[in-house]
Amino acid sequence: MQTLSVEQSVEMxxxxxxxxxxxxxxxxxxxxxxxxIVRQGKRELxxxxxxxxxxxxxxxxxxxxxxxxxxxxxxIGLNPETQRQMMAGDLEVELVxxxxxxxxxxxxxxxxxxxxxPTGIGTTVEDGKQRIDVDGTSYLLELPLRADFALVxxxxxxxxxxxxxxxxARNFNPVMAMAGxxxxxxxxxxxxxxxxxxxxVVTPAPLVDYLVANA
Amino acid sequence: MEPQTIIARRIAxxxxxxxxxxxxxxxxxxxxxxxxxGINVFFQSENGLIGTGSIPDEGMAHPxxxxxxxxxxxxxxxxxxxxxxxxxGLIRGGHVDITVLGGLQVDQTGQLANWTIPKKMVPGxxxxxxxxxxxxxxxxxxxxxxxxxxxxxxxxxLPLTSSRRIDLVVTELAVIAFPEGRATLxxxxxxxxxxxxxxxxxxxxxxxxxxPEMAL
Numbered sequence: 096m097q098t099l100s101v102e103q104s105v106e107m108x109x110x111x112x113x114x115x116x117x118x119x120x121x122x123x124x125x126x127x128x129x130x131x132i133v134r135q136g137k138r139e140l141x142x143x144x145x146x147x148x149x150x151x152x153x154x155x156x157x158x159x160x161x162x163x164x165x166x167x168x169x170x171i172g173l174n175p176e177t178q179r180q181m182m183a184g185d186l187e188v189e190l191v192x193x194x195x196x197x198x199x200x201x202x203x204x205x206x207x208x209x210x211x212x213p214t215g216i217g218t219t220v221e222d223g224k225q226r227i228d229v230d231g232t233s234y235l236l237e238l239p240l241r242a243d244f245a246l247v248x249x250x251x252x253x254x255x256x257x258x259x260x261x262x263x264a265r266n267f268n269p270v271m272a273m274a275g276x277x278x279x280x281x282x283x284x285x286x287x288x289x290x291x292x293x294x295x296v297v298t299p300a301p302l303v304d305y306l307v308a309n310a
Numbered sequence: 311m312e313p314q315t316i317i318a319r320r321i322a323x324x325x326x327x328x329x330x331x332x333x334x335x336x337x338x339x340x341x342x343x344x345x346x347x348g349i350n351v352f353f354q355s356e357n358g359l360i361g362t363g364s365i366p367d368e369g370m371a372h373p374x375x376x377x378x379x380x381x382x383x384x385x386x387x388x389x390x391x392x393x394x395x396x397x398x399g400l401i402r403g404g405h406v407d408i409t410v411l412g413g414l415q416v417d418q419t420g421q422l423a424n425w426t427i428p429k430k431m432v433p434g435x436x437x438x439x440x441x442x443x444x445x446x447x448x449x450x451x452x453x454x455x456x457x458x459x460x461x462x463x464x465x466x467x468l469p470l471t472s473s474r475r476i477d478l479v480v481t482e483l484a485v486i487a488f489p490e491g492r493a494t495l496x497x498x499x500x501x502x503x504x505x506x507x508x509x510x511x512x513x514x515x516x517x518x519x520x521x522p523e524m525a526l
Contacts, residue, residue, distance in 0.1 A: 119357040119394070120380030122373070145394070146434070149380075172433025173380065181432070190432075193356065194398030194440035201395050214402060214443045217473025220435075250374070262385070263357045264374035266394045297393075 096256035097305050104279050104307050105131040111164075113141040113242040115200065115271040120146060120173065121153030123264030125248040125281040128307060129156050139164045143200065143242055145193065145267055146170040147177040161185070167240070169193035192220060195237050197270055202239035204273025209238045245275025249298070252282035253289070256303030257296040265297070272298045281307035311526075313482035316499060317451050319344045319526045320480050321410055324449060325351050329407040330400070332356065332441060335379050337451040338410040354406060356437045358397050361389025378437065401437065402444035409445035411438060413452040413479065415466040418513035420475030420488030422450060423468035435471070442472035454481035460512040462486065462493065483507050485524060492516050497524045 105128060108114070118124030132140075133156050140163050147166055148155040157163055158177050165187040171177040180186035191199070198210045211234035215221050225236040247268040250261035258280055260268055272278050280303045311319075318340035325331060325345060332354045333339050342353060342364075353362040355377040362377060363384035371382035385391075400406055415423040422442060425435040442448050455461060462479065478496075479486045484507045485497040494516040498507055504517050 119378075120376065122357070122376045122380065146436075168434065170434035170436040172436070178432060190434040192435050192439040193394070193437040194402050194444075197394040197398055212402065212443075213474075214440045214472070216443070218439065218470050220439065260393075261374045262372070262391050263355065263359050263376050265391060266358050269393050270395050 096300060096303055098308050099305050101127050101131045101281070101307050101310070104128065104305055105135050105137070107277070108132065108137055108244055110137055111139045112137070112244060113143065115242040115245040115267075115275050116142055116144045116154055117247045117266065117268035117271050118144065118148070118153050119263065119266040121148040121155065123248050123260070123266050123268055124148065124153035125246050125307070126153065127310070128246050128279065128281055129153060132157060132162065133160045136160075136162070138162055141165040141167070143167045143240055145196065147174045149173045150176050158186070165189070167191060167196070169196050197267060199237050199240040200267070200270050200274045203241040204270060207239060209236050211235070212237055240274065242275050243277065245271040245278045247272050247278065247280045247298070249280055249282040250284065251291050252280055252285050252306055253287060253291050253300070254285070255288055256280065256300035256306055257291050258282065258298035258303065259291050259295050260297055269297050272302050277304050278302055279305045279307060282309070285309055311500065313453055314340055315344075316482045316524070316526065317480050320485065320524050321449055321451055322346060323525070324408065324478070325349055327351065330354055330360065330405060332401065332406050332409040332445065334409070334411040334438070334441075336412045338412060341410055341451070354397070354400065355383070356397050356401065358392050358394060359385065359389060361386045363389070398437070398440055401440050404444060404446055406441070406445040408447045408449060409441040410449045410451050411441060413450040413461065415468050416450055416462050416476065416479050417466045418462070418464055418493040418515075419491040420477075420493070421466060421473065422448070422471045422476050423466040424450070424471050426469055428469065438471050442476065443474050448474070448476040450476050450479040452479065452481060454483040454510050460510060463512045464514065483510060486515070494518070495521050497522055499524055500526065
């Protein structure tokens, strides 16, 4: 694990990179990293996340700055700008049921070849997918997702990179920390080793490649 | 009584102490405010919370304590938080006793369309497809008609949310269940006759000889 400034952490991200970004309606999103992506003007990004938040918050800032080529998300309903860019053909949006999205990310991070879910059977989500019957119940085969980078936000990080999360800011963060080839974490508080009790570590330090220093 | 209040109060009577309940956005959210005396349930927010409480007082919002719409909420004593994989494991795995969702259309077999109006409203399905596919019991809360047009139809014209049938739809005019995949009038709204319900319904509705009025 290496500690970096927010500027250095974003300099590692090339144009065209795929990013998993934690957060649910911008709660639990690494806001400082997002701001720096906008400042450095990274382009043609693919974002895998729960949602595109709202204009001016979290991933909404990346949408507003037109930095995305594709968004793979479960919900864009509270961001009219995402919908406008999608309708205009400027932004490709793939909508995925939320439970399927998190399981596809988990499959990517946990070394699975996919997951079988009943969600989406008999709906437009089934189009082009393989249906597999197990013990008389039909499931869709949903394929794993990985990304070049996972950008996660923790409540506590220690100097080794162990992470714990706060309340509903946990959401997709721990699962994405398993599925990003490079994991960049930022934290509300950086604390000495040992402050986070082993039972309270949610993301183990070896998963975290870079910890963004606090300002 | 406002239509929304009738619907929320009637659905609240379906809840039993100890149940794990997920409420959607809109009319379903109102159900929490109409729980009968002495009924205590666990409310889940799919962003990772069981024990969701009311809206905090002015100035008391916590930035990382929110519901699935991103609004500040409180957590009740005994609340717990978890990641999105567990949240949807609870939903898809049949651990949620009741989900209450809004509806755009329900067909006469109990199939629901509630996530998109193609080319007009494309918000994404969020957790709706998982909730309908996985919750033990699915209750739809919606007004009976939209600008006079029936929402309980022979066949949904909008894309379905799931092939799984819902259990109950509650409107200001009626409670309708789907035994053996047939829409059946179970109760009528306050001061509403069975004839008024069928007149406002496109679906073929089974109407038993004695249909009680909703107790609220």
